[in-house]
Amino acid sequence: MLKERDIISLFKEIVKVTPSPSFLLKGIGDDAAVLEFAETYFLCTTDLLVENSHFRWEWMPPFALGYKSLAVNLSDIAAMGGKPECFTVSIGLSEDFPEEKLFGILKGLESIAKKYKVSLIGGDTVRSEKTVINIMVTGRVEKDQVLFRSGAQVGDVIFVSGCLGDAAAGLAILEQGIEDESFSDLIKAQLLPEPEVALGCYLAQTGLVHAMIDISDGIASDLSWICQESGLGAFIHQDLLPISPACKKAAKRLKQDYLSWALGGGEDYRLLFTASQETADELKQKVAEELKREIFIIGEITAGNRVYLIHNGQKKDITGKGYSHFCPRNV
């Protein structure tokens, strides 16, 4: 069975034999491609959502599908320190797809497009037995502010911008059909993720961040990308991972492991980034002052090429372990 990383490797073979124009600063291998256009960098990213792989209609409200399908792409632009500007939508719907459901999807798209001030510039509509939505987002970033996965340095502190595992917990709750008001934030994390656009732009402007990625596959996998692209290793402390009380409560109720959700559940769409030890406190303080929010230190970049989880003096190699290893999605 081919894994996403294998397929990406195959894609890289195509890259090798096709032109590499001088304006192409970064192709495959980051959250978004980076093209040079005159005074700024142009960013471009795309994500495909497929029925029964990413969502089930049994629990996905149409509004949320529209909202989320754009949100996950905005998150990629945010992870480059960029400002999203435009998007295209390709949508595949069955012949008997209900009109009201399509209206819902479009309302969700409209809502998030207005919120983040991005313009719909094109698309494609086709027939498809299962619902599919592909969105492409373009954005821009100042040349001296773009943040790659590859910029991490030995000794860097690793930050995460919010709680981990909520989206995976929300998915588990939706799949089980549990109705409990106290889990509403978890469900919201799964259905209506908020891309960290303001934080991403702000972090880029501080000039203090070395490397950044958004957490789409879980921090074990996404931190491994930063390490791989930077040619380094890392460790994170289990006790430092920010995990919400609701997530812990849901894990208990469902007899599941919240650590698996946090490390490999994915879809949290938080930012994972690194900055030098010396400026870490300054960065925390700036974010607190300017954006009135907290960011969390969870570990450190090291030499080597492995990612370790540290707990009770033990270290466990979690390099490259995405959601498929920790918690295979049921959908």
Add this chain to the structure above:
Amino acid sequence: MLKERDIISLFKEIVKVTPSPSFLLKGIGDDAAVLEFAETYFLCTTDLLVENSHFRWEWMPPFALGYKSLAVNLSDIAAMGGKPECFTVSIGLSEDFPEEKLFGILKGLESIAKKYKVSLIGGDTVRSEKTVINIMVTGRVEKDQVLFRSGAQVGDVIFVSGCLGDAAAGLAILEQGIEDESFSDLIKAQLLPEPEVALGCYLAQTGLVHAMIDISDGIASDLSWICQESGLGAFIHQDLLPISPACKKAAKRLKQDYLSWALGGGEDYRLLFTASQETADELKQKVAEELKREIFIIGEITAGNRVYLIHNGQKKDITGKGYSHFCPRNV
């Protein structure tokens, strides 16, 4: 049942309530979006291909799927008079998708990417029960050369760049499983369409073309788009439509109507364009000299808002009639 035009209208509602930045010259409503970047226009287009809607694995070779999925997007850039530069690929594959088949798809992508010198800059790979491929292509065009659908003028001559109906004939032959060497060009037209990139760029450079579109849904539908966007009407002469002998032969063999294939079969990926009566001969001659090929006059732009097919002194209203009206695809 929602039609593509209805969904596009709904998309336009989103456009109304989201920002319309000054750099956005053209959003929805042409072959590609046009964004202004310093000295040039940046083009962006996207197309989604879905198993059992656009192709069946019974007759689609993996190489051809890769080739065609990029070709149809390059055709959209060509229709703006642009030069394609970069592309992204989102691909959805089933869990047990055979590796060799994926290699085939990627070989097809690689082959056409090399031929048209476009760079793979990003993508997404996901699980999907049915195979889906979404491709997005970016390109560029000089500001004084971009060609919109909306530029047609009353009295303009309507040109088409090659035979119509071959791709639809090829599809019918593949669907019926007919094996006959004399139909190989039709099958090639369906499986391995060649986007008219060189012609599109050349036409844009002549400064003689007023409006252009690529023929993806059949000329009845695509000419209607030119008319709608230009606020005009048109007529075409049935006897002037270039139809290949192989297409006619296939129609006879399958007891189908080649005119339906030509008008509404779609997927020919030829260019449909208009130029003033006075320069029509000059344009034909220039293309013959420079590109060693023929272009075909098939009709004329008029006032009004209808598209007519003229035959034996009779005129028939074919406004907006795409493949779904003339020849519902079996796939």
